Amino acid sequence: MTSTAAHALHDAPAESRSDADSTGLLQARYRKVRARTAALAAPLSPEDAMVQSMDDTSPAKWHLAHTTWFFEHFVLGRDPDYRPINPDWHFLFNSYYQSVGPMHARPRRGLLSRPGLEEVRLYREEVDACIARAFAAGDIDEAGQQAVLLGTHHEQQHQELLLTDIKHALWCNPLRPPYRGDLAHDAGTGTAAPLAWQGFDERIVELGHAPWPGEPGFAYDNESPPHRVLVPAHALASRPVSNAEFRAFIEDGGYRNVALWMSEGWARVQAEGWARPLYWEPDLEHAYTLGGMRPIEAGAPVCHLSYFEADAFARWAGARLPTEAEWESAALHLPVRGHFADDDRFHPRAAPAESPQLFGDVWEWTSTAYGPYPGFRPLPGSLGEYNGKFMCGQWVLRGGSCATPRDHVRASYRNFFYPPDRWQFSGLRLAKDAP
Structure with a gap:
């Protein structure tokens, strides 16, 4: 979607909780956001997940991978001894961070049939496991925790983009298939509340x-x-x-x-x-x-x-x-x-x-x-x-x-x-x- 970077990166005033409480809340937030993204992508087939219907949108598979790359690069990559899971993916899943290196052209993200959807899901799991181990070992310092918090909000932006982008892609299909056929809908045609x-x-x-x-x-x-x-x-x-x-x-x-x-x-x-x-x-x-x-x-x-x-x-x-x-x-x-x-x-x-x-x-x-x-x-x-x-x-x-x-x-x-x-x-x- 769009936007932004972090100014104040703590979800509650530091004086209101201990460092351990703060870290525990951050880990819980990380797990919740990551699980939500996976749930939003779950209804999609591998074919759905690589469709890019126009230059302004991205495939769902790319959203899944890019949000993971964000944590790998900006959190795990803070450790000089860290070795990327697949160094070539840095080029594929960097979005627009010119200062960290070149990237695959945005309008051509729909051509990335490989890595496949299952491989991207395994990439997410492996990075999540690395983040969990780093938290358990106390290896994520304050700046790293700020990057984790920013990354969760960044991923929430991509959750919205995943929905808007797949909506456009499925609408481009002449069959107009639903993303999910079980979504609730107000079938009535009642009027809005009077405008005041x-x-x-x-x-x-x-x-x-x-x-x-x-x-x-x-x-x-x-x-x-x-x-x-x-x-x-x-x-x-x-x-x-x-x-x-x-x-x-x-x-x-x-x-x-x-x-x-x-x-x-x-x-x-x-x-x-x-x-x-x-x-x-x-x-x-x-x-x-x-x-x-x-x-x-x-x-x-x-x-x-x-x-x-x-x-x-x-x-x-x-x-x-x-x-x-x-x-x-x-x-x-x-x-x-x-x-x-x-x-x-x-x-x-x-x-x-x-x-x-x-x-x-x-x-x-x-x-x-x-x-x-x-x-x-x-x-x-x-x-x-x-x-x-x-x-x-x-x-x-x-x-x-x-x-x-x-x-x-x-x-x-x-x-x-x-x-x-x-x-x-x-x-x-x-x-x-x-x-």
Whole structure:
């Protein structure tokens, strides 16, 4: 997915627990995250696991191997006496860390029929065993433990990418096979909760990562440092835009009205024939999901929109997209509540009317270009490549999605993608200026 490197790398304040407790929690987290990735890949055949449907996606097998390589290189490789399990795999499974060596071209990852899926699974098991032995021997120092914690959050990002990438790959199959046919689905077509507007006065707020009650201590470096921002008076919609509301935009000729679109977005509409969100059928009644072809739930948040589509809808609705400062300042004191990957549905659901909710279901596009906060500093060394070098030409999304692990999200979390990207679970929430 995208993003980032670690700023504060401990899941709880150091003074609240002993070193032994801290290490035990970290080992438990490592085992849990690694097992979850294996479970997400379990429904895939070896053929499924090597499909790469476009340049922006990666095969599931590559995700399994790359996340393992991360631990092998950045944790086990800290020991000068460590010898890689297969030195040639460093080239295959490095992603974009130029400072640690060359890598296989991203658009050609689908050509890697070898090592096979079972060999990659054995690679995961062997690295896991090495990590366990290193913990047992006390060979992972504080910096190594920070790298382990970062690696678990990195792997959670790849869990989401594994789901979004395999969804695109299976949708490209004319049979539209499901990733899992047993996924729960809301078959009803009920409407979303009435949209309400919450007004906010002009104020100065401190944004960015700083631990506060209820928030974990981990954050990526692009969330820091905390800084003060003047947020003008504005109003924010109570929920994301629904499928029914986006269908009205389509039926009103939204994809044919040049006045609604940014120039680059209009060129993309014309070049690629966009007429509806990705995965929607022409009847506007059915869409491909990870559970296969299913009726579109009218009240659920619309998803798989590009920034251009989100912005065009907002113009059509007489509103705009929120800035990331508006979004974060509204989310600061809200619980992380919504539908996440933990719910094992992997598709957005309508939020209950009675509770404000900014997290989960769909990533929400903002109108803010992805760039550094004042005083931003990337991590030293190779891990500094994790995030900072991507701060150009991308836009910020907030809140997490139905494919994001719940404990991976917080108010300060910044996701980012290029404006034409549609294969993520990305939607929108409306905002407007104060009258």
